[in-house]
Amino acid sequence: MLDIKFIRKNPDKATELLKKRKHDHKVNDLLQLDELRREKIVAVQNLKEVKNQKNQEITAAKKEGKDFSQIISQMKDVSKDIKTHDNEISEIDDKIKTSLLQIPNIPQDDVPVGDESQNEIVSVHGEEPQFSFTPKPHWDLGKDLGILETERGARMSGSGFNVLVGAGAKFERALINFMLDVQTSAGYTEVSPPHLVLRSTVEGSAQLPKMEHDMYNTQPDDLFLIPTSETALVNLYREEVLPAKNLPIRVTAATSCFRREAGAAGKDTRGLLRVHEFKKVELVNFVAADKSDEALQTMLKNAEAVLQKLNLRYRILLLASEDMSFASTKTYDLEVWSPGVDRWLEVSSCSNCTDYQARRANIRYKEQGGKPQFVHLLNGSGLAVPRLMAALWETYQTADGHISIPEALQPYFGGEKEI
RNA sequence: GGAGAGGUGGCCGAGUGGCUUAAGGCGGCAGAUUGCUAAUCUGCUAUGGUUGGUCAACAAUCAUCACGGGUUCGAAUCCCGUCCUCUCCUCCA
Numbered sequence: 001m002l003d004i005k006f007i008r009k010n011p012d013k014a015t016e017l018l019k020k021r022k023h024d025h026k027v028n029d030l031l032q033l034d035e036l037r038r039e040k041i042v043a044v045q046n047l048k049e050v051k052n053q054k055n056q057e058i059t060a061a062k063k064e065g066k067d068f069s070q071i072i073s074q075m076k077d078v079s080k081d082i083k084t085h086d087n088e089i090s091e092i093d094d095k096i097k098t099s100l101l102q103i104p105n106i107p108q109d110d111v112p113v114g115d116e117s118q119n120e121i122v123s124v125h126g127e128e129p130q131f132s133f134t135p136k137p138h139w140d141l142g143k144d145l146g147i148l149e150t151e152r153g154a155r156m157s158g159s160g161f162n163v164l165v166g167a168g169a170k171f172e173r174a175l176i177n178f179m180l181d182v183q184t185s186a187g188y189t190e191v192s193p194p195h196l197v198l199r200s201t202v203e204g205s206a207q208l209p210k211m212e213h214d215m216y217n218t219q220p221d222d223l224f225l226i227p228t229s230e231t232a233l234v235n236l237y238r239e240e241v242l243p244a245k246n247l248p249i250r251v252t253a254a255t256s257c258f259r260r261e262a263g264a265a266g267k268d269t270r271g272l273l274r275v276h277e278f279k280k281v282e283l284v285n286f287v288a289a290d291k292s293d294e295a296l297q298t299m300l301k302n303a304e305a306v307l308q309k310l311n312l313r314y315r316i317l318l319l320a321s322e323d324m325s326f327a328s329t330k331t332y333d334l335e336v337w338s339p340g341v342d343r344w345l346e347v348s349s350c351s352n353c354t355d356y357q358a359r360r361a362n363i364r365y366k367e368q369g370g371k372p373q374f375v376h377l378l379n380g381s382g383l384a385v386p387r388l389m390a391a392l393w394e395t396y397q398t399a400d401g402h403i404s405i406p407e408a409l410q411p412y413f414g415g416e417k418e419i
Numbered sequence: 420g421g422a423g424a425g426g427u428g429g430c431c432g433a434g435u436g437g438c439u440u441a442a443g444g445c446g447g448c449a450g451a452u453u454g455c456u457a458a459u460c461u462g463c464u465a466u467g468g469u470u471g472g473u474c475a476a477c478a479a480u481c482a483u484c485a486c487g488g489g490u491u492c493g494a495a496u497c498c499c500g501u502c503c504u505c506u507c508c509u510c511c512a
Contacts, residue, residue, distance in 0.1 A: 041481080051493080055493055063437090
């Protein structure tokens with residue numbers, strides 16, 4: 001969430017910046033609540049001061065054996081007033097919090113304004129692969145080679161679920177190990193978090209209440225299946241004050257991700273393009289407030305490294321203000337070229353969320369002798385497995401319907417060169 | 420799942436209704452002293468909110484003893500609920 005002090009001091013600026021996201025929030029209503037809250041606090045604070053004084057008088061009187069019944073009868077009313085005010089304040093607090101949670105983060109100055117048609121292509125890398133034949137889409141390759149079972153997956157779990165078999169399953173495992181090795185040698189610490197998390201954890205990473213219907217919830221314990229390991233990783237240090245010398249903290253995790261994708265049925269869902277359960281290597285950075293711009297560039301390079309080592313054609317997009325996720329101030333997407341489906345596929349999204357998530361999850365850092373302040377959080381994929389695998393299969397397919405193993409992956413594949 | 424014990428500041432640990440603006444210790448910071456990497460002494464030691472201020476140092480004030488309710492003029496302390504930790508039993512990859 002945003003800092004209400006920022007909104008209080010710059011209401012016009014805040015409104016203007018949020019317009020970039022097509023977010024028409026009633027900032028004035030929020031500020032009125034804020035003012036009311038402060039009035040109430042001043043009032044109740046004075047009452048409590050009286051209460052504390054009188055309590056001391058009672059203590060003294062009792063010690064000296066004097067009568068203090070009159071003070072007590074005065075205090076009954078004061079205490080009642082305090083309770084009334086406190087209740088009102090906590091109601092106002094709830095409203096303010098709800099309001100703040102509906103306000104997205106503010107885009108940075110160099111973010112293009114508008115919807116996804118305004119996304120900027122920053123750069124395109126690698127050559128378009130050439131074929132002497134018509135390249136197959138990955139679902140045909142997978143089916144013909146017996147390594148991807150979409151029908152059997154759907155039979156056991158419904159549409160949007162698939163089964164990898166034999167070399168397909170091995171390919172996925174090789175890819176994950178490869179990507180984790182790339183990121184850990186780039187300085188990331190590997191983490192294996194839970195896949196089920198508490199409601200409060202999901203709230204901490206800003207996915208509730210907005211995303212509730214996009215997530216799988218389990219009963220009777222009310223645990224949520226993580227839609228991305230970002231959910232777990234961001235919460236690693238919730239409610240903590242980190243020593244500044246420990247920063248930056250860079251963590252990576254390979255986890256399954258679970259998404260209901262409600263409303264997306266039928267759209268770009270074939271094969272591995274959009275599934276309910278998939279594996280992804282995630283990158284999360286906790287950095288000092290003045291280091292997050294730089295960290296975003298580094299994180300983008302970390303994600304790109306995977307595509308480069310696999311010799312894939314890809315491009316970098318700078319997302320427009322309305323296309324970014326709620327918490328982000330600036331987001332780069334990585335899209336890989338997938339010749340069989342003849343499309344660019346999104347395999348990573350790297351965002352600088354500044355202090356937006358940290359304020360909500362209360363993650364701070366502190367210089368020795370300094371004051372705590374909120375860390376800046378960045379997250380990015382490094383990368384999402386199914387679409388990357390689709391692009392690899394399609395790019396590396398051979399005329400006789402096989403798939404050659406990219407050189408970088410061969411060590412993870414027992415030295416084999418072809419499926 | 421069953422039985423029991425517990426949750427107090429950065430850490431240890433006292434505290435069974437007002438004398439706690441949380442004792443004492445450890446650690447940390449600053450200073451004093453000492454002929455040396457030690458000892459001793461003194462002071463300081465959290466977070467958040469609100470108000471005042473050249474919104475920066477700071478000052479005042481309120482809140483915070485796992486969390487949320489309740490009883491009371493008054494709660495770290497009593498009552499209820501929740502969460503977590505430990506021990507034993509049960510179960511189990």
